[in-house]
Amino acid sequence: MTNMKKCNFVISIIAAVVGAAIVYASSGLGIGMKQKGGIEAGTWPAIMGCILLAASVILLSMTLLNKKKYEGMEVTLALPANMRVYVMMGIFAIYCIVLRVLGLYLSVAILIPVIMLVLGERNKKKITVVTIGTVLGIFLIFGLILGTKLPQPIWM
Amino acid sequence: MFSNILEAFSSAISPTTVLLLLVGTGAGILIGAMPGLSVNMGIALLYPLTFAFDGVAGIIMLIGVYCGAIYGGSISAILLKTPGTPASAATTLDGYPMANKMGQPGRALGLSTMASTFGGVFSAICLMILAPQLAKVALTFSKAEYFALALFGISIITSVSSGSILKGLMGGALGLFISTIGVDGMTGKMRFDFGSTYLLGGISFIPILIGLFAFSQVLASVEGSYNETFEKKSIKIKKVLPAFSDIKRVFITMLRSSAIGTFIGCIPGTGGDISSFICYDQAKKWSKDKENFGNGEPKGIVACEAGNNSVSGGAMIPMLTLGIPGDGATAILLGALMVQGIAPGPLLFANQPIQVYTIFIGLLLANIAMGAFGFSLIRVFSKVINVPKEILIPIIFVMTFVGTYSYNHSMTDVYVMVFFGFLGYFMNKTQFSMSAIILGIILGGTAEQNFSGALIMSKGSFSIFFTRPICSIFIIISVLSLLSPLYSPLFKKVFKKKAA
Numbered sequence: 060m061t062n063m064k065k066c067n068f069v070i071s072i073i074a075a076v077v078g079a080a081i082v083y084a085s086s087g088l089g090i091g092m093k094q095k096g097g098i099e100a101g102t103w104p105a106i107m108g109c110i111l112l113a114a115s116v117i118l119l120s121m122t123l124l125n126k127k128k129y130e131g132m133e134v135t136l137a138l139p140a141n142m143r144v145y146v147m148m149g150i151f152a153i154y155c156i157v158l159r160v161l162g163l164y165l166s167v168a169i170l171i172p173v174i175m176l177v178l179g180e181r182n183k184k185k186i187t188v189v190t191i192g193t194v195l196g197i198f199l200i201f202g203l204i205l206g207t208k209l210p211q212p213i214w215m
Numbered sequence: 216m217f218s219n220i221l222e223a224f225s226s227a228i229s230p231t232t233v234l235l236l237l238v239g240t241g242a243g244i245l246i247g248a249m250p251g252l253s254v255n256m257g258i259a260l261l262y263p264l265t266f267a268f269d270g271v272a273g274i275i276m277l278i279g280v281y282c283g284a285i286y287g288g289s290i291s292a293i294l295l296k297t298p299g300t301p302a303s304a305a306t307t308l309d310g311y312p313m314a315n316k317m318g319q320p321g322r323a324l325g326l327s328t329m330a331s332t333f334g335g336v337f338s339a340i341c342l343m344i345l346a347p348q349l350a351k352v353a354l355t356f357s358k359a360e361y362f363a364l365a366l367f368g369i370s371i372i373t374s375v376s377s378g379s380i381l382k383g384l385m386g387g388a389l390g391l392f393i394s395t396i397g398v399d400g401m402t403g404k405m406r407f408d409f410g411s412t413y414l415l416g417g418i419s420f421i422p423i424l425i426g427l428f429a430f431s432q433v434l435a436s437v438e439g440s441y442n443e444t445f446e447k448k449s450i451k452i453k454k455v456l457p458a459f460s461d462i463k464r465v466f467i468t469m470l471r472s473s474a475i476g477t478f479i480g481c482i483p484g485t486g487g488d489i490s491s492f493i494c495y496d497q498a499k500k501w502s503k504d505k506e507n508f509g510n511g512e513p514k515g516i517v518a519c520e521a522g523n524n525s526v527s528g529g530a531m532i533p534m535l536t537l538g539i540p541g542d543g544a545t546a547i548l549l550g551a552l553m554v555q556g557i558a559p560g561p562l563l564f565a566n567q568p569i570q571v572y573t574i575f576i577g578l579l580l581a582n583i584a585m586g587a588f589g590f591s592l593i594r595v596f597s598k599v600i601n602v603p604k605e606i607l608i609p610i611i612f613v614m615t616f617v618g619t620y621s622y623n624h625s626m627t628d629v630y631v632m633v634f635f636g637f638l639g640y641f642m643n644k645t646q647f648s649m650s651a652i653i654l655g656i657i658l659g660g661t662a663e664q665n666f667s668g669a670l671i672m673s674k675g676s677f678s679i680f681f682t683r684p685i686c687s688i689f690i691i692i693s694v695l696s697l698l699s700p701l702y703s704p705l706f707k708k709v710f711k712k713k714a715a
Contacts, residue, residue: 067646074385081392088404096675100404103663107392114385121381134644140441144434144640151612151633158616159626167613174609178440189606193613205267207621 063132067122074115081108146177162212164194223572227580232272236577239279240584243566247287248599249607250297251436254284255489255650257544258296260611262421262551263618270568273575274551278527281521282581283542285487285524286331291600293323295514302487302523303443305495309508309515312643317511324597325455327520328512328589329462330469333583334521336475338480338528342535343575346564349536353561358668359679361538361560363689365662368376368539372695373651390655390675391662393418400660400669420550420656421622422632427649428547430615430636435643440604441453447601452594464571465517468498472521479522480529485524494522528578535559535571538661538709543650550657589684 068180081104124127135141150173158166172189180186201207226232239261246257257280265273288300310327314320357362369391373383396407397417408414464542472494479490498518499508508515530541531548538559540546552559557570564571588596619632639649673679681687 063645070385070645073417074527077389088371088399088406092670092675096671096673097401097667098670100399100402100406103391103666104395104406107388107395109387110388111392111694112224114381116387118381118385136644140438143441144438147434147437148637151636155626155633157245163617163620167616172612173608174612175261175605178437178605178608180605185606189609197617201617201621204619205264206618207267208624210620210626 060136061136062130063134064122064126064129064135064190067118067129071115071119071122074111074118078111078113078115079112081105101108143177147174150177158210160213162215164198164210165212166210167194167197219568220572221273223569225570225577226271226573227275229272231268231329231539231579232275232573233580235268235272235276236279236581238582239276240283240581240590243280243283243285244290244588244596245283245599245625247284247299247303247320248290248596249287249602250291250295250299250600251432251439251604251607252299252559253279253428253432254288254302254477255428255430255547256299257284258544258547258612259425260313260618262424262547265551265555266622267594267658270555272575273555273582274548274555274557274574275547277551278574279579279581279584281548282335282524282578282585283588285527286328286335286520286585287596288325288515289331289520290324290593290597294320294326294597295600300487302491302526303519304488304518305491305519305523308495308519309510309512310519312509313511313516316634319511321452321455321593322457322461322513323511323516324593325457325590326450326461326465326516327552328455328522328586328593329457330465330472330517331524332582332586332589333469333525334473334476334523335585336579337470337521338477338525339462339575339579339582340528341477342528342531346532346536346571346575349532350564353536354565356561356685357683358450358665358672359683362538362662362665362669363680363686363693364539365658365665367689367693368483368533369651369654369662370691373697379646380645380699383651384697386398386642386647386649387652387655388704390652390654390657391659392396393423393652394656394659395663400664404603419628420653420701421554421634422628424531424547424550424620424653425531425615425619426632427639427642427652428543429611430632431639431643433611433615434636434640436604436608440608443604450597454599455590461513462587464598465513466500468514469517470523471617472498472518473525476522477529480526480541481532483541484535485526486530486544487679488527490526491519491523494518510687519684524582527582531574531578535574536561536565538658540654540657543653546650546654546657553657616715692701 082179085101085105085108088107090101091099154170170188171193172186175186201209242261243257248253258277261280283300284300288298288303289306292298292303294308296307296311298304310323338350372386396414399406408531448536475494476490479485488584495518496512499505502514530545533539534545534549538597540549558568558670616629619629669679681691
């Protein structure tokens with residue numbers, strides 16, 4: 060079981076790296092004031108980078124000073140329930156590619172049964188009705204009524 | 216002015232607008248009634264539908280969703296003791312005992328419908344009266360005041376809505392940084408585009424909004440539904456219209472709670488959840504029947520529902536007049552208005568009065584429609600609590616993809632939405648505030664332009680932010696709210712000693 064102390068360490072490091080990267084990238088755009096009083100293009104992003112850096116240092120310090128408090132705060136990241144979420148994330152990563160290849164209607168017809176199976180649904184009738192109903196609903200509302208252009212298969 | 220109001224009224228009651236209003240309100244009630252779906256998620260999901268319509272018609276649909284979802288949360292709060300939205304958490308205290316122990320679910324739902332409608336209409340009328348007056352004051356603001364206002368809005372939401380102010384500050388800074396990606400409006404330089412044509416135009420806030428508010432929340436629902444056993448609830452709802460004796464008993468409470476809720480709604484960063492608990496507490500303090508609270512007291516239900524629904528009009532006052540949203544939902548509405556070419560702020564009242572009055576009338580009609588739906592279709596809406604998550608979750612996921620793609624027909628937007636959805640899931644677990652990030656993105660451009668503009672006015676001197684009274688007040692309040700974790704424990708100790 061992870062705790063908030065470990066999470067805060069990771070967040071502090073990531074925020075510090077991101078903040079430093081923003082400040083470095085902003086320096087190429089120019090940081091400081093212009094002659095007529097305005098600011099250079101990199102000034103505002105650099106301020107945000109500095110805020111992120113400062114916040115990450117303060118977060119790290121506060122976490123070290125209040126170790127016991129943050130160790131007692133559980134963050135669930137590795138329970139079976141979380142694993143189900145990570146499986147879903149994997150499915151959606153693949154779905155992003157499938158959507159591009161097969162277009163919306165075909166990919167949704169595959170996605171819905173997969174999600175329902177992962178959620179524990181085993182009733183084939185229910186899965187079929189929900190899949191057909193959703194595809195029809197999208198076609199009616201977005202395709203016909205709103206006239207929205209939706210992703211098409213690559214062969215069309 | 217009268218001709219503007221007439222034209223706004225005819226625009227608000229056009230067949231398309233009325234249909235969208237009814238669809239939005241009905242959808243909002245359904246979304247609010249389902250535990251696990253929030254007001255912000257409902258607005259984020261239905262927001263892409265507004266692109267098909269010109270002007271404020273789509274905005275009025277979103278206002279319908281906003282009002283309907285806050286009310287809808289009371290249905291599951293009363294029937295299941297599980298609030299559909301955080302704003303209805305306090306309604307469970309007396310709503311569920313009345314429905315369950317006393318066996319009067321229809322009476323509880325009727326009182327909640329009446330109070331929600333009253334609170335919403337009250338706040339809509341306050342919006343119509345107060346917003347134009349505040350806009351006149353805001354016309355005297357210069358760039359320094361607008362910068363301070365943007366800072367104030369972000370700092371308040373950061374300090375109130377996140378579990379950790381530091382993380383809220385990180386989120387706000389991240390959102391402000393994201394708003395800088397693309398071409399800089401003042402210097403014309405390309406910032407952080409890394410040679411990508413997509414990033415040249417900046418990252419649109421819509422895929423980020425849907426990712427953070429909708430996609431990540433459904434991922435959390437997937438986690439929450441693990442090992443949950445679904446039990447169908449059979450509820451018989453009889454008489455819904457409140458009896459005259461009940462109306463007489465709760466009227467003053469309803470009026471007081473509506474006023475409190477409207478005031479709380481005006482304060483950026485607060486929302487229906489804070490308002491409903493404060494109103495409940497006040498109702499208990501002022502009541503002669505204190506011992507009945509928690510056991511099905513009608514005033515308990517009415518205080519919470521009038522309090523949470525009256526936040527809607529209150530939150531729109533600073534949003535329309537100053538461009539500072541009162542809560543997360545109005546932050547999304549602010550973005551929606553800007554996409555439609557309607558720039559909230561004091562000049563909105565001078566330049567686009569018809570659109571403003573249409574929004575006022577739309578809010579009023581949305582609350583009336585919500586009441587009409589509530590009283591006539593409550594038995595239908597209450598069946599929504601029996602929809603299993605295995606059906607709901609896949610449909611919502613699909614809607615996030617369809618909605619994101621329909622904005623710009625861009626697959627890159629879809630990838631951005633999924634990325635922020637994953638990020639949002641982990642950020643929610645570690646006490647980050649999604650509202651702070653979105654507000655940073657929405658207000659970032661305004662904040663930077665006004666910061667730079669103020670420095671041009673003062674020829675590079677920072678004293679402009681501290682010599683102008685209104686500007687310095689907002690900056691002081693912003694700093695105080697961000698430093699509150701340092702001094703609020705001290706105040707609590709002092710007050711505890713005094714009380715002892």
